[in-house]
Amino acid sequence: MLLLKLLLRNAFRQRLRTVLTVLAITIAILAFGFLRTIIDAWYSGVEASSPARLVTRNAISLTTPLPLSYKDRIKRVRGVRTVSYGQWFGGIYISEKNFFPNFAVEPASYLELYPEYVIPEEQKKAFIKDRKACVVGRKVAEEFGWKIGDTIVLKGTIFPGEWEFVIRAIYRGLTPTTDETQVFFHWDYINEGLKRTFPLRADHVGFFLIGIDDPKRAAEIALEIDGLFKNSLAETLTETEKAFQMGFVAMTEAILITIKIVSIVLIIIILLIVSNTMAMNVRERLSEYATLKALGFHWIHLSLLIYGESIIITMTGAIFGIILTFPSAKIFVDAMGTLLPVFHITKETILLDILIALSVGISSGIAPSLKAINVPVQSALTRVG
Amino acid sequence: MILFIRYNLRNLRTRRLTTILTGMGMAFVIFVFCSVQMISEGLRQTLVDTGSPDNVIVLRKGSQAEVVSVIERSKAAILETLPEIERAPDGSVLCARELVVLINLYKKDADKPSNVVIRGIGRNSLLLREGVRIVKGRMPLPGSSEIVVGSSISRRFKGLQLGDELRFGLRNWKVVGIMDAGSTGFSSEIWADIDTLMQAFRRPVYSSVVFRLRDRSDFLSVKERIERDPRLNLMAKREVDFYREQSEVMARFLRILGTSLAIVFSAGAIIGAMITMYAQVANRSQEIGTLRALGFRRREILMGFILESVLLSLGGGIVGLLLSSFLQFLEISTLNWQTFSEIAFRLRLSFGIVIKALLFSLLMGILGGLLPAVRAARLRIVDALRLV
Amino acid sequence: MQKGSIVEIRNLSKSYRRGSEIISVLKGINLTIGEGEFLAIMGPSGSGKSTLLNLIAGLDKPDEGSIIVAGIDITRLSENELARWRADHVGFIFQFYNLIPVLTAFENVELPLLLKGLSGPERYEHVMTALKIVNLTHRMNHYPKELSGGEQQRVAIARAVVTDPTIIVADEPTGDLDKTSAEDVLELMTRLNEEYGKTIIMVTHDPRAARRAKVIRHLDKGILDATAETPS
Secondary structure: OHHHHHHHHHHOOOHHHHHHHHHHHHHHHHHHHHHHHHHHHHOHHHHOOOOOEEEEEEOOOOOOOEEOOHHHHHHOOOOEEEEEEEEEOOOEOOOOOOOOOEEEEOHHHHHHHOOOEEOOHHHHHHHHHOOOEEEEEHHHHHHHOOOOOOEEEEEEOOOOEEEEEEEEEEEEEOOOOOOOOOEEEEHHHHHHHHHHHOHHHOOEEOEEEEEEOOHHHHHHHHHHHHHHOOOOOOOEEEEEHHHHHHHHHHHOHHHHHHHHHHHHHHHHHHHHHHHHHHHHHHHHOHHHHHHHHHHOOOHHHHHHHHHHHHHHHHHHHHHHHHHHHHHHHHHHHHHHHHHOOOOOOOHHHHHHHHHHHHHHHHHHHHHHHHHHHOOOHHHHHOOOO | OHHHHHHHHHHHHHOHHHHHHHHHHHHHHHHHHHHHHHHHHHHHHHHHHOOOOOEEEEEEOOOOOHHHOOEOHHHHHHHOOOOOEOEOOOOOEOEEEEEEEEEEEEEOOOOOEEEEEEEEEOOOHHHHOOOOEEEEEOOOOOOOOEEEEEHHHHHHEOOOOOOOEEEEOOEEEEEEEEEEOOOOHHHHEEEEEHHHHHHHOOOOOEOEEEEEEOOHHHHHHHHHHHHHOOOOOEEEEEHHHHHHHHOHHHHHHHHHHHHHHHHHHHHHHHHHHHHHHHHHHHHOHHHHHHHHHHOOOHHHHHHHHHHHHHHHHHHHHHHHHHHHHHHHHOEEEEEEOOOOEEEEEEOOOOHHHHHHHHHHHHHHHHHHHHHHHHHHHHOOHHHHOOOO | OOOOEEEEEEEEEEEEEEOOEEEEEEEEEEEEEEOOOEEEEEOOOOOOHHHHHHHHOOOOOOOEEEEEEOOEEHHHOOHHHHHHHHHHHEEEEOOOOOOOOOOOHHHHHHHHHHHOOOOHHHHHHHHHHHHHHHOOHHHOOOOHHHOOHHHHHHHHHHHHHOOOOOEEEEEOOOOOOOHHHHHHHHHHHHHHHHOOOOEEEEEOOOHHHHHHOOEEEEEEOOEEOOOOEOOO
16 A cells, blocks of 8 residues: 555654654653552552451541450341451561551451462461461562561561561462562460550450451441441441442542542643644645645545554554553562552553553644645645745 | 844744644643642641641650550659740640540541541640641630541531531530641641540550750750650650651652652653754754854854753743642642541642752753754754755 | 955865765866955856855865965864854855844844844944845844845845955855846845945856856866956
């Protein structure tokens, strides 16, 4: 197809200009993909939620504990299959910089409720058997070079003191979006320590984790559980795991919105640059388009030439940008370590990248192609330059 | 020289569409740069203003926030005997024992709760915080379950106007006053009587003890004495330092985010400027040749094109600055990771940010115009004039 | 230096590279131009006349030979020195006027004066004088696109004389003009030569233009004719 040849040659005529434009698009698509992946990471907790899990916590706030004695009453509610409990520990490993989530939990029931944490059977048994044991995620184990049998020490912030744990199990996530940076240990172990030092705080948990048999009845069951403790000293708030995780996301919504706005601005900037390039390209070749018209070519042909050129430029940039996203993400993740537990480039993100490139390509072509279509044929006779 | 600037400006005006598109790109970059810096600055300023340089706050050793700190009654009593503490007008020690807890409250437009600080206060708490004024109603009576609400909270949360009641801890808490603490963190807090609060939460311990030094320079010796005492296991900080540190993680995150975004965006803007300037050079090669023929040197051609690029980028940068200055009317509230509680603040356009933005625009203009300007300067006169 | 001569060219050679070929454009030219002379250089296209003009005007450097203008051997000057030399000594008239489109007529004429370190009022005086000579003071605030071809060339001439240069070089000054405008421009150039004693070196195809010159030389395939022709 001669037109296709003309199109390709035109796109690379002004080689420097085209290269620069493609470069700009590559950078922008790369950044956009990154921002979207950061937003996805923010929601990773929400994505990992199961509709068959409920979270019960003190209605006052997450920082106020609940009595352990609630457990039996919750268990008796119809539809509740498993009840586990736990407490955010917030321990520090050597220095504050080495952040990872760590929880004191009821081991057997907690692991039952989280089939996403895959642990070899012997390791699981060893963990449950040893009260001083802990199970660590694969990623955090890699980060600090931990092996099974190692003893680690966490400095308590909420529960003061230095707490020793022995690593008996390492879990890996079932899917790439499972958080592999967490550490779990026995609630009993912490509780025993509290009974000695702060007896008033003992026998209290931060949350109950409830497994239900029918996700469709989630709302009902939640209401029933809360009804049990209404007008008591520690009223509860029960919600699906997803709603609970969304609560966290909502707290830092302002930042998320900022990042989303910035992503949009990024696209606007690409649009400006590509529009500018196409406008220049077409303006310089107006007499050529007039010549084509004089030779008998239709507006369809002219449009195809221009839109085609514009789309080729944006798609080339997008492809480079998408390809570069993967190695860049790897570098970023390696640098962030456990601060960013999940950084996964989804198919949707890539699709969105392509869609954006296509839309920008088309939009940038609109004004210039209209100009080319409407150029008076007489211009073909004007001397260029 | 004025002729040169006029020459450059008119050239920018001639290629109007291209100039506007490139200029807008620059404006956007500066806008994004400023916005993120302004958020970080606004957060920092709020938290810095929240402390008083004469006040000292004492917490349990190793506590990153008041919420996780625990101070027993006996220890608080020991602290109150420090001779360096200022005296209140009524003769009592200008010192307050306080309890900080978090409760879930719902913003007016949200269905998800936020963590709000409730501070149990003592008799002298208001006196210790000079920037806080009661603008409506009054302070809670000692021993009552009355509360005074920060203006920012009252504005943005449901059911916290004067006369409303809040229910938690098995009792009702009546809003008897609204306090305004300017842009400081106290505007995002609710204050209640400490004894009532301790009872409601079954917490027989305090979170912190705050007192004012008679002489600011006593701080270091007081700090040492408190931290050396093995009975106490406490740490002392200047109130300003304590609150400033509470924003550090977030502020740093925002700064890094802002800087990375700025670099990416500026790469795009610089490329945009380069495309524009290369086109200018190509279209004006005859002009360049004429100027060289008339006697202008290569260096002068180079400077001319860089100047043109800089005028474009500075113009765009100023527009971006103006746009971002409007953001100062915006109030943002977010969770502060370190304290796990809600903090509201206004965006702040500081002088430092303005200077940084202008320098950034300047840099973008120079980088964008450099290579095209070099090309312009390297043209051979006879080629440019097409005389051969 | 010959008495009364303002330009002396000895053994001038210049070649250009076109792709992989080296084309010899001027071969050992010798030429003397007297002060106050009006010289026309003619020849077929590709004969090298523009190249010769470029070299005399200091726009390019020769491969061999020397060019002495008013006592200075310009082939020995560095590029920067040459630039300043042109500003002081050469006035240009181009075929396509080469006015800066975004500057007014006044500003275009003012341009060369920026290199002379004159004050604002001094520059104003010089520009007005030059514009008066070409009779375009009434159009001085117009932009080139608002002027006819002839008016644009006259502005270019004003620019060429505003610094009172040693020589004026003109490359096809009437090449783009209609008959009347061409006559006006040539009349102006004649006045500059006869009334103001300016040395003019012109390259042209146009016989009308050639007739105005006092001396005509022919250049063919890089070689200057042996004898000069004086028009009748």
